[in-house]
Amino acid sequence: MKIRAAVLDRMGAETPYAVSKPLRIATAELDGPGRGEILVRIAAAGLCHSDLSVINGDRPRPMPMALGHESAGVVETVGEDVPDLVPGDHVVMVFMPSCGHCLPCAEGRPALCEPGAAANGAGTLLSGARRLHCDGVELNHHLGVSGFAEYAVVSRRSMVKIDRDLPLEEAALFGCAVLTGVGAVVNTAGLRPGQTAAVIGLGGVGLASVLGALASGARQVVAIDLSDDKLGLARQIGATDTVNARDPDAAEQVRGLTGGGVDFAFEMAGASGRWSSPTRSPGAAAPP
Secondary structure, rough: OOEEEEEOOOOOOOOOOHOOEEEEEEEEOOOOOOOOEEEEEEEOOOOHHHHHHHHOOOOOOOOEOOOOOOEEEEEEOOOOOOOOOOOOEEEEEEEOHHHOOOOOHHHOOOHHHHHHHHHHHHOOOOOOOOEEEEEEEEEOOOOOOOOOOOOOEEEEEHHEOOOOOOOOHHHHHHHHHHHHHHHHHHHHHHHOOOOOOEEEEEOOHHHHHHHHHHHOOEEEEEEOOOHHHHHHHHHHHHHOOOEEEEOOOHHHHHHHHHOOOEOOOEEEOOOOOOOOOOOOOOOOOOOO
């Protein structure tokens, strides 16, 4: 079938991108789903920094590539050996396919799936196949999804079925921002009830980290950003305190608000800079 997709032909275009226009909207040919794969109508796709990293060349990938990964959609056609999904089901795509058989998958760490990482690096689906073609050339898949398109063929192991009453434009965020931000708090840090956290950078991942800390029972969550609008949004979703990172004494403000520092600080801005950590020094007494 013919679809429209956002295609990147080469990385490292000159900035500003509004002038160089590294992405082009192309008409591509999409093959039907193979064994263990599904054709999905894309309903929503978020703009993630991981897509920008490929455009910049900071995260090298084979070219040309159809970008997009933080996506949600509706199942159109199911390939062979997919017994648990039917047309009309709503799904969220996941940026790391999990084979279910490698050592990390067997240990309950599917985000570290070895075949999945290899497929992502090669620009293929988990099966090793490419289902996209444009101008007589195969297109590479971005993180097994290529969600900046009208339709996508995706491995069953790259998606999660969701309730149909969840709006798809909200569900798409669970494919990357929520998975990354909440995962950092719950799985990596293991934040426990009663502990404190600071979140630096309030994009999609940072706001998800705020929600993850609150859901984990944090008694205090300090949200930090350059934008007063984002700080206001963080307060709306439950942050107990906010600090504008433009203030030269921002780190000291956090220490003052928390009685010496937080148990965990999550840097979600993705930008280098001079920042004094608001976490407590080793051996420092916890606030009462």
